Amino acid sequence: MSEESLRAKSGRSARRRAWDRWMGRLLPFSFAIAILPILDMIYWIGARALPTLTWTTLTTDPTGLSGGLYGPLVGTLDILALSTAISTVLGVAGAAWVAEFAGPRWADVCRTGANLLAGVPSIVVGYFGYFALVLYFGWGPSLLSGSVTLAIFLVPYIFRATDLAISGIPRDLREAALGLGASRGQYLTRVGLPVALPRILNSILLAASIGIGETAPLLYTAFFNNYPPTGLTSKTGYLTGLIWNYYDEPAHFGTEVTLAFQAAFLLLLIVIGLNVLVRVVSRRYERRLRGLFA
């Protein structure tokens, strides 16, 4: 039945429906308010970065006054690979245990712990990295300290997503496995984790996109380096750090502000790319699941 035919003749009812229609037209404009700044950001960062962005920008090291992005780019990828690997191992193992084996009360405590860890400000994690890893453990400002600090920052995201993915598996599936005589460990490795895998992968991608944009946990743990890291103990550069170092240099001084914009542009590209990837993966996955369980 159309809205028209339902509309009552009385003035009050007409007013109510008109109000509803207008809210339906006005509220979507909140999206314009939220999206416009982002479009502005993408446009202007592109406009500042693109004119001088060439292949050599990506293949030369920064020099302090000019140069390219090579060293920090490699450093970013190194830090990202290491920290994602560490946080995946810790997060998935912990969450799988919590989802399957922990008693309800202890599981609740563990989940709260993950939520709280996710709420810790990034600079506080950075302080932890500096005082515990760099100073106390004596790892020094290095790729290792930076990656571990970032990994600690990323653990809760992977943990929570894995936990949700495994506890969200339809109950029938679990009971069928247990009913066939599987132990809970067998259920987890043969059924639980494989079924949850796409979502876990998704959360790893999301964690990577969070990690690639973090600055504060790395500033005092990886410090910075214009050149690619030479080993676990060498100081390491990263794109966000390059922006942090160069963003407020006087514009006439050199090209480093432009370099910072180019790093920002690159980060935007990577983050948008990861977001699209996550969406594609999860859409394909949901479609497959619908076929499986519907």
Add this chain to the structure above:
Amino acid sequence: MNCPSRESPNPFPALPAEPARETRVEGQAVPFSRRIRRIPGTILGAIPLLLLGGIVLTLVLSSGGQDFGLSFFGVDWNPSTAEPQDAVFGILTYVAGSVVTALPALVFALLLSLALAITLVVYVPVRWGVLLASFVDLLAGIPSVVYGIWGFWIVAPFFGTTLVPLLSRGVPASWGVCQSPASSGVGIPLAVFVLTLMIIPLTTLLLRDALRAVPRPLVEAGYALGATRWEVLRRIQIPYIRRAIGSAVLLGFGRAVGETVAVFMVIGDATVLPRNLCGLAYTMPGALVGQLDSAFIQPNYLHALVEMALVLFAITLAVNLLGRRYFPSTPGRRGATPVPPVGRGGP
């Protein structure tokens, strides 16, 4: 529309929660041998808790237990005196800077994200909703330094030459809100603007999930009585998610207060007590990230910073603990969209 009446604020008490999922098959006491075998797993599950504990322990130990007395909560912050032991460390300036940026940003973000969540759940067709939701995700994924450099170079001139002077003219001087001539544009208004954008994803997704969790029968009952979408929203859905809104306020505040790099880049970083909403300021996380390198060789400076980190940590911990009580398992610091639950069927 007469029903539900105004006298009872929430005529629809929460439906009883679904019984918790049984994770333990056997109900008897656990034998000792099995208990031992469980220890590694228990530790595994507690990794986040252990890390949290490690952070607290590290901070407490590195603070050297130095007691700054009441002056720690004072206004004066002067680390570089002729004699290092004369230095005063009062964090009030930074606390004020944090509050004065976080609260307005929270108000704006909440209003906007309420509108966004309502649009997503009630007013916009599913197909558009997916596209719009992915924009919110994008907002969440943008690195904070990128917000920072964008704010510093591109938005600041607009704020400095146009918006802030306009506000200063529009508001009577006696209100003390805004008295600022043309400036470079960095300062509290810009920080509030950037911060608003940065916490919108979190609050929007919290509110959206809460709205989606309103039991379908309640909503349908409203429509069946002839209420419009807006009326169902006003009288049923919004009252139902009041507690969730409270949570979103707390969690959003926690995020806003902890935001470090972007705010540092756009707020001007002047250790002055903010007198109105237009000047420069300096936030707690900003001071932590901006001053650690100057404190490396001055122990009491270092201790003061670490203790400020502890204060910040305590604030965010308290706020998150309170806020999470009503959102047991909603993921997303960055507002990462939780994949919809796989469970079958409706409520």
